[in-house]
Amino acid sequence: MGIDKGKAVFVGLIFLALALYPLVGDSYGIGLINKVMIYAILALSLELLVGSTGLICFGQAAFFGIGAYAAVLLSPEDAAASIWLLLPACVLAAALYALFVGALSLRTKGVYFIMVTLAFAQMAYYVVHDTALGGGSDGIYLYYVPGMDTWLDLGKPLILYFFTLLFLVWTFVFLAILLRSHLGRALAGIRINEQRMLASGFTTYPYKLAAFVTSGGIAGLAGFLFVVQDGFVNPEMLSWHLSGSLLMMIILGGLGHLRGALIGAFAFVFLQEFFKSTAIFGDFAKHWHLGLGLTIILSVAILPKGLIGLPEWVQMRLFGYRNPRQVERADAREDRHS
Amino acid sequence: MKRLQTTLLAAALLGTSAASMAEDAALKVGLMLPATGTYAQLGTAIENGFKLYVDQAGGKLGGRGVEYVKLDDESDPAKATDNINKLIKSDKVDVVVGTVHSGVAAAMAKVAKQTGTLLVVPNAGSAMITGPMCAPNIFRSSFSNRQPGFAMGKVAAEKGYKKVATITWKYGAGEESVGGFKEAFEADGGEVVKELYVPFPNVEFQALLTEIAALKPDAVYSFFAGAGAVKFVKDYKAAGLMDSIPLLGAGFLTDGTLKAQGGDGEGLLTTLHYADELDNETDKAFRKAYSEAFDTVPDVYAVQGFDAAQILDIGLQAAGGDVSKTADIAAAVEATEIDSPRGKFTLSRAHNPIQDIYLREAKGEENVVIGVAVEKLDDPAKGCRL
Amino acid sequence: MDFSIFLIQLLNALQYGLLLYLVAMGLTLIFGIMGIINLAHGSFYMIGAYMAYALAPLAGGNFFITLVFGLVLAVILGYLLEWAFFSFLYEREHLQQVLMTYGLILVFEEIRSLLVGDDVHGVPIPALLSGSIPLGDVMTYPVYRLFVSGVCLLLALGLYFVFTRTRLGMMIRAGSVNREMVQSLGIDIQFLYRVVFAAGVALAVLAGMIAAPISSVYPGMGNQILIICFVVVVIGGIGSIRGAFFAALLIGLVDTFGKVWLPEASGVLVYVLMALILLWKPSGLFKAGG
DSSP, X not given: OOOOHHHHHHHHHHHHHHHHHHHHOOHHHHHXXXXXXXXXXXXXXXXXXXXXXXXXXXXXXXXXXXXXXHHHHTSOSSSOOOHHHHHHHHHHHHHHHHHXXXXXXXXXXXXXXXXXXXXXXXXXXHHHHHSGGGTGGGOEEOOSOTTTTSSSOTTSHHHHHHHHHHHHHHHHHHHHHHHHSHHHHHHHHHHHHHHHHHHTTOOOHHHHHHHHHHHHHHHHHHHHHHHHHHSEEOGGGGSHHHHHXXXXXXXXXXXXXXXXXXXXXXXXXXXXXXHHOHHHHGGGGGGHHHHHHHHHHHHHHHOTTOGGGHHHHHHHHHXXXXXXXXXXXXXXXXXXXX | OHHHHHHHHHHHHHTHHHHHHXXXXXXXXXXXXXXXXXXXXXXXXXXXXXXXXXXXXTTEETTEEEEEEEEEOTTOHHHHHHHXXXXXXXXXXXXEEOOSSHHHHHHHHHHHHHHTOEEEESSOOOTTTTTTTOOTXXXXXXXXXXXXXXXXXXXXXXXXXXEEEEEEEESHHHHXXXXXXXXXXXXXXXXXXXXXXXXXXXXXXXXXXXXXXXXXXXXXXXXXXXXXXXHHXXXXXXXXXXXXXXXXXXXXXXXXXXXXXXXXXXXXXXXXXXXXXXXXXXXXXXHHHHHHHHSXXXXXXXXHHHHHHHHHHHHHHHTTTOTTOXXXXXXXXXXXXXXXXXXXXXXXXXXXXXXXXXXXXXXXXEEEEEEXXXXXXXXXXXXXXX | OOHHHHHHHHHHHHHXXXXXXXXXXXXXXXXXXXXXXXXXXXXXXXXXXXXXHHXXXXXXXXXXXXXXXXXXXXXXXXXXXXXXXXXXXXXXXHHHHHHHHHHXXXXXXXXXXXXXXXXOBOOOOXXXXXXXXXXXXXXXXXXXHHHHHHHHHHHHHHHHHHHHHSHHHHHHHHHHHOHHHHHHTTOOHHHHHHHHHHHHHHHHHHHHHHHHHHHOBOTTHHXXXXXXXXXXXXXHOTTOHHHHHHHHHHHHHHHXXXXXXXXXXXXXXXXXXXXXXXXXSTTOSSOTTO
């Protein structure tokens, strides 16, 4: 399985555009793109489970939230924490919870798996919402940004921007390599036909668990970045609404492709911004859910493969030379992970 | 988008001259309120109240014309920081008004504190905002969760209740409200025999109503709002408890909910910083104007929106319309007695209203005032270092 | 807790459980038979509740005529929705359907806001059922709650009968197990699905209408009940009408007694229960089609 040059160039261009954006963006734009990159990291972590392994996790927000809460609770009260201690601690905290959840929930399959992951996420949600541990339902502040007064002061928006971008690129490349490794091929096998793998004497459980823990750890990383940017965490970060939105992002972008998660995160946020814009819709912007909902419905109707299928759809409409069935078969053969 | 950026660039190039023009330019007010979801109606009332004041003031605040930028906060704390940043950095608003949800307001307060942007909170009663997060540029035109609860604690003790059970949602606002009630009630010799909590935003109360029936306290203190308040009152009545165990509540229990409660709320005693049939001219004028402008009766949220505009007006007039003169604005607001439809009130050092809390009785669709429960009630503002 | 209070709590638990069952029934039907994870099910519940409020003037304020109006509209709505939004989705991945129903939630909620506004509304209990029965020395039990429980039980029995005793039920059960086979037997599966979907929507709308006098009518009410309904369906075993029934009662018990005995953990208990059950029986308590 080689790397498709066209796709690699496409992804490279996205990262290049992100790296150049601060040259043209204002401070709000930089903050917004920063946030979308964090969601993109989170979406990538979910893509590893849903798109690559076929495990539909409906509790990804919990790992994200645990990473974020860990960052606040493990920070000293009157000084800035060291990034090099705090960041791994957050990843570890999320990964440990993922290990616990994964070890138990991977006994179930399909929709049952979806619901068990939701159940464990809701448990985490109620722990932070109903106990004094993390400030209860109002949330809790991070008063000192990690790395303050060092060369890597994450309180400075530009430094945080490139720090986040670095981790986004790292996550993407790491997952791309991982999916081409022995582990990745095993995961793909599980997605396509776990029964066959089991029948041929292959123990799938440790592979699925490894994917689950990796995914949880990456979500924890995103949680850390989120709390550094906003300086604030709230139980809603662990809610099923966010887990749902993340699923929507990767489905909208296109399942089974890392770049689908990347595109999906950006598209989802920008669609919201677009329909919420009073400059375009005036007073009707109040009803922005309507536009968003209709767009989602439309995209399901005409883009079965998500937004990454858009170029093909355009090609078909304009030139009409590939019929959909051929496209699908061709796609099943080609490498899904770039 | 491109044109926007060019204008921004041009403005930046003009530099100082643009800054000196600021006072003559319109005051940009960012209204960050819920437009969708459970709190949408509250957002509308606050916005209406705010705009009513501005219209009455000739379309001006602090001598400057007013331009609105609206943003749906979705009552989602996870998006709150981005949303308020959008208003401040992208839309370049001069002041922000918002919001209803305490978690969202908490995130907004943090950004306002960092950027020094003027923020008026027209509802969220979280102790955090005028506590640890208090700042010269952050104001609240509504209440702290503790205030109505504390006042009802006094009333309950005066009525001679000895043992009271409390019931609310398990979340910040509910716990703070019950905390206020308990503080006042137990100081005056009462005892809270049981604190009952329902997971937020669950509305299945039957099990806890049965608990109350088994406990047989002298009275029940409750904190619920919106749809939860409607259902709780209906369930309390249907369980037959209304006649045997008096129900007391923070005013939100019956504010804007009496119609939906369909008569089940009749006669309920609640405490709040606003009431119907207040005997003051400001309120009468406000109600008349509001009803004419929006074809609906104003509620406490509309009053809070109205006063948010009023607070801004007072502060900005003292500062000559310059939003950056935070100290002048704060000094003027703190020194002024605000002539609100709720009656006159002042703001504390922490910028929470020091206000009369009324005792009200539900009659028909109104919460009629029957007295002042506590006069000029302050909030301890724990953790505020102003 | 003395014994009479315990009995009242038991009644509360059963009553809550039955109400959950009423909402979850349509979900498990659509879920189990058509394989659609219908996130918009909560929206249908919400639509039902708003119908009970908004259609009442048209029906002259008579609750039962409103119910009939609502049910007719619901069946038409369900039939049209299946035709417009789902009929082309069966060959696709399940998650496509999830995305579709998510889009529908947003659209329904906004249409609701545009048509009826964002206020909280109450729906009066029909005069015929507005009485209450004394229980113990201070409590009473509203007759309407008992009526709701009765309707739930009747529907449960009715559905069970349709499923196990009629030709339609047989086709539906067969369809849930093996779609291709049913098709090869010359049964119009497309039509069958449309009927099932319409029935599922009608059940949710009925639940919303019947629950409206107890729960009141407010924005976002559908999303609140959605997750708990999924919990019911999954614990019971997807597609199992009987399973959903017992799961709903179980949740009613755990929720009710959890609030009383373990108040600190009452929010989380239902999810702990679900996790434990699925770890013990990874595909729910009952098999599909039962």
